[in-house]
Amino acid sequence: SKRYSITLLPGDGIGxxxxxxxxxxxxxxxxxxxxxFNFQEMPMGGSALDxxxxxxxxxxxxxxxxxxxxLLGAIGGYKWDKNEKHLKPETGLLQLREGLxxxxxxxxxxxxxxxxxASTLKKEVAEGxxxxxxxxxxxxxxxxxxxxxxxxxxxxxxxxxxxxYATYEAVxxxxxxxxxxxxxxxxARKRHxxxxxxxxxxxxxASMFWRKRVIAIAAEYPDVELSHMYVDNAAMQLVRNxxxxxxxxxxxxxxxxxxxxxxMITGSIGMLPSASxxxxxxxxxxxxxxxxxxxxxxxxxxxxxxVLSAAMLLKYGLGEENAAKRIENAVLxxxxxxxxxxxxxxxxxxxxxxxxxxxEVLKSV
Amino acid sequence: SKRYSITLLPGDGIGxxxxxxxxxxxxxxxxxxxxxFNFQEMPMGGSALDxxxxxxxxxxxxxxxxxxxxLLGAIGGYKWDKNEKHLKPETGLLQLREGLxxxxxxxxxxxxxxxxxASTLKKEVAEGxxxxxxxxxxxxxxxxxxxxxxxxxxxxxxxxxxxxYATYEAVxxxxxxxxxxxxxxxxARKRHxxxxxxxxxxxxxASMFWRKRVIAIAAEYPDVELSHMYVDNAAMQLVRNxxxxxxxxxxxxxxxxxxxxxxMITGSIGMLPSASxxxxxxxxxxxxxxxxxxxxxxxxxxxxxxVLSAAMLLKYGLGEENAAKRIENAVLxxxxxxxxxxxxxxxxxxxxxxxxxxxEVLKSV
Ligand SMILES: CC(C)[C@H](C(=O)O)[C@@H](O)C(=O)O
Ligand SMILES: CC(C)[C@H](C(=O)O)[C@@H](O)C(=O)O
Numbered sequence: 001s002k003r004y005s006i007t008l009l010p011g012d013g014i015g016x017x018x019x020x021x022x023x024x025x026x027x028x029x030x031x032x033x034x035x036x037f038n039f040q041e042m043p044m045g046g047s048a049l050d051x052x053x054x055x056x057x058x059x060x061x062x063x064x065x066x067x068x069x070x071l072l073g074a075i076g077g078y079k080w081d082k083n084e085k086h087l088k089p090e091t092g093l094l095q096l097r098e099g100l101x102x103x104x105x106x107x108x109x110x111x112x113x114x115x116x117x118a119s120t121l122k123k124e125v126a127e128g129x130x131x132x133x134x135x136x137x138x139x140x141x142x143x144x145x146x147x148x149x150x151x152x153x154x155x156x157x158x159x160x161x162x163x164x165y166a167t168y169e170a171v172x173x174x175x176x177x178x179x180x181x182x183x184x185x186x187x188a189r190k191r192h193x194x195x196x197x198x199x200x201x202x203x204x205x206a207s208m209f210w211r212k213r214v215i216a217i218a219a220e221y222p223d224v225e226l227s228h229m230y231v232d233n234a235a236m237q238l239v240r241n242x243x244x245x246x247x248x249x250x251x252x253x254x255x256x257x258x259x260x261x262x263x264m265i266t267g268s269i270g271m272l273p274s275a276s277x278x279x280x281x282x283x284x285x286x287x288x289x290x291x292x293x294x295x296x297x298x299x300x301x302x303x304x305x306x307v308l309s310a311a312m313l314l315k316y317g318l319g320e321e322n323a324a325k326r327i328e329n330a331v332l333x334x335x336x337x338x339x340x341x342x343x344x345x346x347x348x349x350x351x352x353x354x355x356x357x358x359x360e361v362l363k364s365v
Numbered sequence: 366s367k368r369y370s371i372t373l374l375p376g377d378g379i380g381x382x383x384x385x386x387x388x389x390x391x392x393x394x395x396x397x398x399x400x401x402f403n404f405q406e407m408p409m410g411g412s413a414l415d416x417x418x419x420x421x422x423x424x425x426x427x428x429x430x431x432x433x434x435x436l437l438g439a440i441g442g443y444k445w446d447k448n449e450k451h452l453k454p455e456t457g458l459l460q461l462r463e464g465l466x467x468x469x470x471x472x473x474x475x476x477x478x479x480x481x482x483a484s485t486l487k488k489e490v491a492e493g494x495x496x497x498x499x500x501x502x503x504x505x506x507x508x509x510x511x512x513x514x515x516x517x518x519x520x521x522x523x524x525x526x527x528x529x530y531a532t533y534e535a536v537x538x539x540x541x542x543x544x545x546x547x548x549x550x551x552x553a554r555k556r557h558x559x560x561x562x563x564x565x566x567x568x569x570x571a572s573m574f575w576r577k578r579v580i581a582i583a584a585e586y587p588d589v590e591l592s593h594m595y596v597d598n599a600a601m602q603l604v605r606n607x608x609x610x611x612x613x614x615x616x617x618x619x620x621x622x623x624x625x626x627x628x629m630i631t632g633s634i635g636m637l638p639s640a641s642x643x644x645x646x647x648x649x650x651x652x653x654x655x656x657x658x659x660x661x662x663x664x665x666x667x668x669x670x671x672v673l674s675a676a677m678l679l680k681y682g683l684g685e686e687n688a689a690k691r692i693e694n695a696v697l698x699x700x701x702x703x704x705x706x707x708x709x710x711x712x713x714x715x716x717x718x719x720x721x722x723x724x725e726v727l728k729s730v
Contacts, residue, residue, distance in 0.1 A: 157574070203455065205514055208524055209514065209524025210524065212524075232622050235622045237629075239630060
């Protein structure tokens with residue numbers, strides 16, 4: 001039987017609750033496919049701050065690096081919102097992405113037929129939406145240097161950041177269009193063969209450079225239909241007609257914005273998983289929702305985004321497609337049976353808590 | 366009688382058609398309020414490129430600066446899309462904003478009861494939406510230096526830009542949170558007293574600085590309720606529940622994205638005007654839609670966004686509230702009578718072209 005080591009990072013808020021459900025689902029789906037897991041839980045985010053004073057302890061990063069895949073719950077909360085930058089839970093997440101070198105963030109936004117009413121968009125606009133946003137995750141303005149605070153030539157205080165992209169992986173983390181483009185073309189190829197690259201090439205040099213490299217890499221993928229769109233137009237088109245998109249590739253900050261917009265189009269962000277992949281080494285898998293401190297420890301969280309992140313972990317992280325399919329199907333079965341947590345509840349269905357939702361999924365794995 | 370000089374910049378595509386309608390409406394509304402206009406038409410955008418080889422001729426900027434207000438149609442088109450940066454129509458627009466120092470871009474996104482069905486959002490989500498986005502327009506990553514192309518320490522080609530904000534107007538165009546914050550607080554005060562400042566202060570120093578200055582300026586406006594939101598969340602909340610917003614203030618690039626998203630939420634971007642204001646000197650008024658080369662010269666364009674931009678010109682640019690109200694009411698009357706251009710047409714209404722729509726508005730001024 002196969003054996004994988006998984007680092008679990010429950011994090012803050014509802015994180016521990018949803019991770020506990022996903023762990024059980026992973027265990028069962030694995031055992032039915034002859035896979036065994038070693039789970040190791042490590043502190044991260046606000047809870048790591050409280051425990052050891054940093055948002056990403058060295059031991060956590062080390063354990064994550066040594067494992068085959070990392071599953072994260074959620075991080076953050078009011079308690080740490082006013083912390084200085086290096087003591088913010090979010091900084092721990094950025095350090096984790098950087099440390100694992102997971103430069104490609106895959107964020108599907110799919111409207112399930114069972115949940116089409118959850119969208120604020122009209123049914124005919126929302127139904128059938130199935131977009132994959134491929135976001136560059138370890139470069140651009142998030143990591144570009146120089147950055148910081150200072151004074152300008154007039155002696156005025158300033159705050160500044162640098163958006164920078166280069167062709168390929170250089171020593172620093174401010175780079176690399178080519179490799180994210182390749183991941184995006186590969187992803188589009190496995191989907192419906194359409195890739196839309198989003199930039200602001202009518203204004204920004206970093207975007208002109210991005211577009212030039214995406215076009216260069218396109219030569220390797222003649223079977224994928226490439227288009228380009230400005231980011232402001234993309235933000236509109238996602239509202240106007242999200243079905244026009246198959247796969248979107250974009251930089252770190254535009255991807256942050258557009259992937260969240262796309263996920264809200266589905267109306268059920270409690271359902272949406274994500275995968276962050278590097279060239280080698282373990283991938284990082286996490287639900288796209290936050291730590292929801294308001295409902296933490298009340299057994300109200302929707303664990304399905306984390307369960308589906310576990311499915312992505314199996315598929316993209318370990319290449320275990322069968323076990324992944326088991327989990328995806330179990331989630332659909334559970335929805336078909338009418339089980340709903342509060343965030344996706346609608347009349348006529350059965351309202352359940354986080355734990356019960358987990359138990360129902362287990363029955364269908 | 367009062368006299369104002371107006372620079373008209375018809376621009377490209379449908380620009381000349383919509384400007385011609387708006388000019389007639391301005392003339393009539395003015396004459397009924399004892400106002401006379403001197404109109405001067407100047408080349409700009411792609412048509413200026415074709416005519417004199419630059420997107421913003423010196424004479425155009427000079428005329429604009431000397432006038433009391435500037436009304437722009439639209440610029441751009443496929444023909445110039447592949448031009449080098451300094452020969453793009455868009456560059457002319459950025460130079461115009463910079464030249465006029467119009468740092469505050471006011472972009473209302475209002476769902477009119479007559480057009481609520483045009484939104485892709487469910488009726489109950491769309492109806493009553495009335496958001497004003499105040500976008501910083503002459504700073505941030507659009508103008509920040511250093512910028513350009515080069516090589517990094519590994520000899521790799523790169524493209525880069527700088528996002529930078531300072532407290533107040535310095536010598537260069539990479540600056541100023543305080544003054545845009547003041548415009549936003551003033552705007553919110555005249556609306557429903559709620560201001561949401563959007564940033565990415567959990568990651569970017571430029572945003573942390575932005576937030577710090579917005580909070581400092583808030584002390585001058587104790588009657589305005591200030592909140593803060595991260596840009597990714599704002600992109601979601603605009604889809605989830607746009608009615609939660611009154612006035613939004615944000616930087617140049619986030620404002621570009623969010624104001625377009627907000628305008629698409631209304632479903633009728635052919636209706637939406639904008640105003641760009643400086644500390645003194647003429648304001649720049651333009652519809653938010655593009656030049657729509659596909660329907661240019663076919664009498665199909667919706668002139669109402671430009672007509673409403675003329676109303677903003679009267680109100681914000683010249684302080685002529687009565688004449689502005691005349692135009693706004695005339696547009697509502699015309700919609701109430703059922704006149705619709707193709708972009709906002711729905712069954713049961715009267716489909717008209719650009720010119721006829723203009724004539725109908727004139728009847729109600
Ligand atoms: C928490 C924050 C730093 C993070 C980001 O901006 O990348 C989050 O918004 C996300 O999208 O995962
Ligand atoms: C045309 C382009 C340069 C411009 C911008 O990005 O500011 C446009 O998108 C706008 O919002 O007015």
